[in-house]
Amino acid sequence: MALEVKDIIKPENLVYAKTKLLTERMLHYCPGCTHGVVNKLIAEVIDELNIQEDTIGVTPVGCSVLLYNYIEIDWHEAAHGRAPAVGTGIKRLRPEKYVFTYQGDGDLAAIGTAETIHACNRGENMLMVFINNGIYGMTGGQMAPTTLEGMKASTCPFGRDVEHDGNPLNMTSIVATLPGTCYVTRQAAHTAPAVRKLKKALRKAFENQKDKKGTSFIEVVATCSSGWKMNPVQSNKWMEANMFPIYPLGDIKDV
Amino acid sequence: MAKVRGAIVVDTVTCKGCSLCVESCPTDVIRLAAEVNAKGYNYAYMENPEACIGCANCAMVCPDSCITVYKVKVAEAV
Secondary structure: OOOOHHHHOOHHHEEEOOOOOEOOOOOOOOOOOHHHHHHHHHHHHHHHHOOHHHEEEEEOOOHHHHHHHOEOOEEEEOOOOOHHHHHHHHHHHOOOOEEEEEEEHHHHHHHOHHHHHHHHHHOOOOEEEEEEOOEEOOOOOEEOOOOOEOOOEOOEOOOEOHHHHOOOOOHHHHHHOOOOEEEEEEEEOOOHHHHHHHHHHHHHHHHHHHOOOOEEEEEEEOOOHHHHOOOHHHHHHHHHHHHHHHOOOEEEEEO | OEEEEEEEEEOOOOOOOOOHHHHHOOOOOEEEOOOOOOOOOOOEEEOOHHHOOOOOHHHHHOOOOOEEEEEEEEEOOO
């Protein structure tokens, strides 16, 4: 006898559901945005490690500014680019807490370059999550420091010209050279295997904090369907073909 | 040999029809509906429910966490 769908959908057969740490609020991100996946994974890792009461997040300025509405932990909002500085303050005052910052490329790699590099160089015992989609998503798709050569953005409509605009900035490779960082990795979240790997990396980064190892830095190569003017599926394909050669995935440093 | 059957439940209110789940499904179960939800998005649904193996790939890649996955082992009919 064929099994009906309603016979499968029973509480005892549940294998995956939205984590309780995520609030009921609907995400404001565009359809297919990588932010949603990373937000969810952070919530899942915090839930699995059972550190909800001991985690403090620092949100940036950018699309993910409203992240504090979505995960049920303590949050602090930082000025543009200053999340690592705010995170440093929180971690130094409350060293027993798990602290992480969550920033986009316009925040971490442009206005916040100094804070990022110095926090990593001091080896602040926290996690920095860096969402790199090579564009300023929130403000209308302007060129970011991480924009690829030849990539079109609203402020470089004919593509980024390295003669005029300089080369794409690879923050993750830079911070990997600093002695303060203990774990530097570049991940993506476009397929289920990539999502599982990213989750493992996030888990490891939170565990590094417990072991007081230093700064963990996780870059997530991401898409911006609205900024790139593609649909989410095309964006993922474009990212695989163009972003991954410049920002190759994998662990860069693991001490 | 035990066979695996799965099923998904899509929260059609929060689904934004990004179709990343459709792409991630290894057994081609999911499609976007012709109808739209209150926000105007063509939400995802199970087009071939018999093929679902409950691998949860769709739920993993869903940015809006709107997919719940169920899985059950069934004995193969002799």
